[in-house]
Amino acid sequence: MKNNDYQIMTSENAAPVKMWTQGVPVDPGARDQLLNTAKMPFIFRHMAVMPDVHLGKGSTIGSVIPTRGAIIPAAVGVDIGCGMIAVRTSLNAADLPDNLYGIRSAIEQAVPHGRTVNRSGRDKGSWNRPPEAVDRHWASLLPGFKRLTDKYPDLLKTNNYQHLGTLGTGNHFIELCLDEQNQVWVMLHSGSRGVGNAIGNLFITLAQEDMHQHIANLPDRNLAYFEEGSRHFDDYIEAVSWAQEYARRNREVMMQHVLEALAREIPKPFTAVQEAVNCHHNYVQRERHFGESVLVTRKGAVSAQKGEMGIIPGSMGAKSYIVRGLGNEESFCSCSHGAGRVMSRTAAKKHFTLEDQKRATAHVECRKDSDVIDEIPMAYKDIDAVMAAQSSLVEIVHTLRQVVCVKG
DNA sequence: ATGTCC
Numbered sequence: 001m002k003n004n005d006y007q008i009m010t011s012e013n014a015a016p017v018k019m020w021t022q023g024v025p026v027d028p029g030a031r032d033q034l035l036n037t038a039k040m041p042f043i044f045r046h047m048a049v050m051p052d053v054h055l056g057k058g059s060t061i062g063s064v065i066p067t068r069g070a071i072i073p074a075a076v077g078v079d080i081g082c083g084m085i086a087v088r089t090s091l092n093a094a095d096l097p098d099n100l101y102g103i104r105s106a107i108e109q110a111v112p113h114g115r116t117v118n119r120s121g122r123d124k125g126s127w128n129r130p131p132e133a134v135d136r137h138w139a140s141l142l143p144g145f146k147r148l149t150d151k152y153p154d155l156l157k158t159n160n161y162q163h164l165g166t167l168g169t170g171n172h173f174i175e176l177c178l179d180e181q182n183q184v185w186v187m188l189h190s191g192s193r194g195v196g197n198a199i200g201n202l203f204i205t206l207a208q209e210d211m212h213q214h215i216a217n218l219p220d221r222n223l224a225y226f227e228e229g230s231r232h233f234d235d236y237i238e239a240v241s242w243a244q245e246y247a248r249r250n251r252e253v254m255m256q257h258v259l260e261a262l263a264r265e266i267p268k269p270f271t272a273v274q275e276a277v278n279c280h281h282n283y284v285q286r287e288r289h290f291g292e293s294v295l296v297t298r299k300g301a302v303s304a305q306k307g308e309m310g311i312i313p314g315s316m317g318a319k320s321y322i323v324r325g326l327g328n329e330e331s332f333c334s335c336s337h338g339a340g341r342v343m344s345r346t347a348a349k350k351h352f353t354l355e356d357q358k359r360a361t362a363h364v365e366c367r368k369d370s371d372v373i374d375e376i377p378m379a380y381k382d383i384d385a386v387m388a389a390q391s392s393l394v395e396i397v398h399t400l401r402q403v404v405c406v407k408g
Numbered sequence: 409a410t411g412t413c414c
Contacts, residue, residue, distance in 0.1 A: 079409050115411080159410085170409055197410045408409095 005392035006048075006330065014038035018330060019049040022389045024381055025342060029055045034063060036219035042070040044294050048331040050301050051389035052340025052381060058222025061300035064334045068294055071284065073207050073236055074222040075297045078200035080240055081247025082191030082282040083302075083337075084311035085255050086322060088274035093182035093403075095268045100176075100365035100404050103265050107174055110261035111254050113167035113408045117159055133256050134165045137249040144242040145195075151235060152202060159194030164246070165253035168193055169408040171375065174258060175313075177320060177400035185400055186258050187320065189313060190251055191282065196243035203236045244283050251278055277309045277322065281337035289332050296332055304328070304335040304394050312387070312394075314339050315380040316372070317361040319401055321387065323394035335394040339380040348379035366405035375407070 009017040009031065015038045019026070030053050037059050038047050044066040053062035058074035065075050096103070112118055118130045138161050149155050167174065167190050174188040192199075207224035208215060210232060215221050226233035259272060284297040302310040306327025313320040318339065327333050343351065349370075357376045358368045366372075387396065 077409090082409085168409070172409085191409075194410060201410090 005328075009035070011035045011038065015043040016046040017049060018046050019053070020331065020390050020393060021049060021051045021053060024051045024385045024389050026053055027055055030060050033060045033220075037063070037065060037075070037223065039219060040067075040070075040072070040223060040225070042067050042225070044068045044292065045290065048334055050334065050336035051386045052300065052336040052338050054341050056299065058220060059299055062336060062340055063299055064301050064332050065297040065299065066289065066294045066332050067297065068292070069228045070225045071228075071233060071236060071295055072223055072225045072297070073200065073203040073240075074224065075299055076200065076240060076284050077282060077299060078197045078204070079191045079282050080196040080200050081244035081280050082189075083247060083251065083278070083280035084187060084189050084313060085251040085276055085278040086185055086187035086311050087255060087259070087272040087276045088179070089184045089186065089259070089262075090270045090273045091184040091266065091268065093178050093184065095266060095270070096184065096403070103176065103262065104365050104404050104406060106261040106265045107258055107404070107406050110257045111165070111167055111174060111406070113172075113174075113406060114169055116166055117162040118165050119162065130165065131257065133253045134161075137253055138164055141242070141246055141249065144245070148239055148242060152239075154202070155195065155198060158198040163193035163195065164250055165257065166193060166250075167254060167406075167408045172408040173316075174254070174406040175320075175402045176404035177402050179398045179400050185398075186255065186262070187311060187313065187400070188251060188254055188258065190247070190254065192243040192247040193250060196246060199239045199243045203232065203239065206232050240284055244280055244285075247280065248278055252276070277311055279303065279310050287332070289329065294332075298334060300337045301334045302337050303333060304331070305333045309397070310335060310394065312336055312338060314383040315377045316366065316375045316405060316407075317364050317402065318377045318380070318383050319399055321396050322398040322400065324397050325394055326392065328393050331393050335390050336386055339383045339386050341379060342381050343379040345374035345379075348374040348376055352376050352378065364402050364405050367407055372407055
């Protein structure tokens with residue numbers, strides 16, 4: 001492994017920031033934001049920056065924030081446990097119909113997407129009654145939810161059970177892809193939906209309230225933190241862990257329903273031949289690094305322990321990657337979570353037309369309307385450059401190209 | 409990203 005696989009950014013009173021961004025553009029605003037976070041006294045050793053880095057709310061997307069003795073709830077953010085699941089099926093491209101519209105419709109029917117709940121027959125494919133998988137996974141989540149709501153009863157008012165098995169909006173998506181041997185993969189991107197959002201917002205507010213006397217001294221009020229040993233620290237760890245589990249199960253439920261929809265739509269019997277890769281890219285967990293117990297916050301970054309499988313999706317119409325971690329300790333064993341934006345959603349809508357988006361996604365069976373212009377590939381970094389910049393963090397196992405895409 | 413009353 002090369003020693004010069006990352007560059008180091010330093011500033012007075014800040015931990016070093018190690019950046020795997022060779023050959024990809026890094027927004028100056030993102031650099032400032034990274035250095036603000038690096039100034040927090042409880043950063044362990046250094047921060048690690050992935051090549052898809054870009055400005056986020058409070059802290060930077062595409063960064064790994066190792067902490068000891070404190071945690072910043074806004075660093076994880078509100079889309080707690082957001083991530084990807086992918087499985088390889090025994091199907092080949094030749095088993096798919098020429099026109100994929102029927103398959104897209106079947107997936108849209110099978111998984112509520114957009115602003116929906118999982119029952120009561122609204123538009124966009126809500127079910128009349130939630131399927132068995134929803135109730136089964138909710139039963140596993142319920143004891144933890146009860147413990148949380150005993151302490152924070154407001155969480156009872158969120159979309160919790162009602163959102164299990166639903167995709168959501170924005171850049172959450174479901175895709176059918178083909179690998180280099182034309183084998184069919186299913187992958188999807190989603191998180192902890194309404195209840196995770198509420199948990200994130202609740203604890204971000206609590207951290208700011210707990211620190212109200214000192215918050216003016218912080219470089220950014222979104223760096224408000226809980227100190228280990230405080231009541232809210234323990235409650236946050238419990239709540240964020242639960243939301244991450246909800247997100248993981250949410251993806252499992254949707255994957256099952258997509259596979260069932262394909263089975264109804266495709267005459268040839270098939271199986272999921274490769275065990276699902278199900279990885280968060282927006283989360284915090286305790287890990288051991290450099291011989292110490294560390295809280296690792298990955299905000300738009302994926303765990304890449306040696307041999308661990310991960311998913312790096314490209315933008316709509318671009319390539320996606322199934323990767324294997326190389327266990328690079330300097331990165332706290334991490335890799336990027338995607339291509340990363342070079343342009344905000346509003347800027348993309350201003351710069352590109354619907355015709356541009358239709359041209360860029362001509363090879364994919366997907367929505368082609370003005371509401372998805374902000375997902376145009378040109379609003380994202382070049383995924384090949386992003387992969388090259390992290391060649392010391394992960395190796396590519398499969399390169400996938402999308403053929404069907406369902407967006408929330 | 410979510411949900412809604414600025």
